[in-house]
Amino acid sequence: MKINGKPYRSVWLDADGHSIRIFDQTKLPWSVEEMVLRDEEEAAHAIRTMQVRGAPLIGAVGAYGLAMALRRDPSIENLERMAAMLNETRPTAVNLKWALDRVCAAVRNHPPERRADAAYAEAAAICDDDVETNRRIGEHGLELLREIAARKPAGEPVRVLTHCNAGWIATVDFGTALSPIYQAHDTGLDVHVWVDETRPRNQGAALTAWELGAHGVPHTLVADNAGGHLMQRGLVDIVLVGTDRVTREGDVANKIGTYLKALAAKDNGVPFWVALPHSTLDMKVRDGLAEIPIEERSGSEVTDATGRLPDGSVATVRLAAEGTPAANPAFDVTPARLVTGLITERGRCEASEAGLAALYPEKA
Ligand SMILES: CSC[C@@H](O)[C@@H](O)C(=O)COP(=O)(O)O
Incomplete structure (x- = not known):
């Protein structure tokens, strides 16, 4: 949708190629403020505090959170621990678990050095899927x-x-x-x-x-x-x-x-x-x-x-x-x-x- 004539999504990849950008929803409607989430802890915090909210959006941000976690440590142990950590941020919307499960399934069979890239690709696919689904x-x-x-x-x-x-x-x-x-x-x-x-x-x-x-x-x-x-x-x-x-x-x-x-x-x-x-x-x-x-x-x-x-x-x-x-x-x-x-x-x-x-x- 557009803000002041410029088209936006509610989450997108930052120019650095690995952080994500969101609108801080706790600031709306008084000010429209973009915010950068640099790692899985920041993603989890944004979901918990409802800087991002809404079932499909927390799924998309959770998916990127997992991708950010795999950049640091691509082990399967870290994948599972971080998926559990992100999943606990908000319990009711099933979209969060759905998105985390999708990323886990997409990366599991890749060698460690390929897992973060595969997770980012899956998070992007989740976002595109959501846009087309909602249309x-x-x-x-x-x-x-x-x-x-x-x-x-x-x-x-x-x-x-x-x-x-x-x-x-x-x-x-x-x-x-x-x-x-x-x-x-x-x-x-x-x-x-x-x-x-x-x-x-x-x-x-x-x-x-x-x-x-x-x-x-x-x-x-x-x-x-x-x-x-x-x-x-x-x-x-x-x-x-x-x-x-x-x-x-x-x-x-x-x-x-x-x-x-x-x-x-x-x-x-x-x-x-x-x-x-x-x-x-x-x-x-x-x-x-x-x-x-x-x-x-x-x-x-x-x-x-x-x-x-x-x-x-x-x-x-x-x-x-x-x-x-x-x-x-x-x-x-x-x-x-x-x-x-x-x-x-x-x-x-x-x-x-x-x-x-x-x-x-x-x-x-
Ligand atoms: C497309 S959003 C559907 C629901 O997530 C929405 O109606 C809702 O209840 C959101 O609750 P929130 O607590 O603001 O995340």
Whole structure:
């Protein structure tokens, strides 16, 4: 996507040929700052602290992290130790493990002196795969948005509600849930997006609203708790979200609060769709509620909030009384029964074992 007219991906190789560059997402939307990650420890730190975030992007950065680790020590022992270290940075999105496994498989049979090059090549292939995958998700999602538009009075936009950030900055490019929205806007289909602010880290307010604004997509930021009300008033045509892991039976892990949107959508007859790339599918897991690890982050993300002060500086302020205990589960699981359908790079399907098996027979 473009920033000030210049096309960017969310991660790319630095001019030195081995470090990588990212946008520090903890600085957005107040400033757009590139950052260099020089080794696997810096990559792990960036994932842990959410300087990079979003399931596909942490997979891509993890893959490059492993390549950087192999430059220093190409032994199989180091490969396995560093893959485990990177995999532990964030537990819920399966894309991280998928990408690390891909790099491990790609380098294992090479002699030590060839392993780092093979890992960099695989990380680059993962990035290219993500870009093409998300472009196709956009095409299939666009068909769905067109079908919704065709059922609406002429001149009314398709009103989408989204949660968290599943845009280009959460992936290598284009995004997953936002990819159809960008394609709709670019092809002249009228869309309007309700953007959930997504407490506690405000990915909606800080990232989704920033992305959509930069691309010229009409949108309105709402408090997380507004979604049910908007649906009751008939102001939402579709809920469209990304995901961090989809199970064999179609259960969906995504940012905390997604489940409540799905419940409200069900009660109001609003279709609830989830966009995912193949790298988010975890066929080893059947029951999402029982089996998907849910990341528990620091309570300080709940008791505090970061924003810009009138003097332009960015500061973190305390919202709760000193000493208030806070819990911070970062994801929840929406059972397949609440999901109208899945949008993948291979087309749309029901959120069920049969639906996924029809699209991905080789994984079934
Ligand atoms: C294409 S991104 C899909 C998901 O990763 C996204 O919806 C999400 O929940 C991200 O959570 P985050 O904690 O910001 O990494």
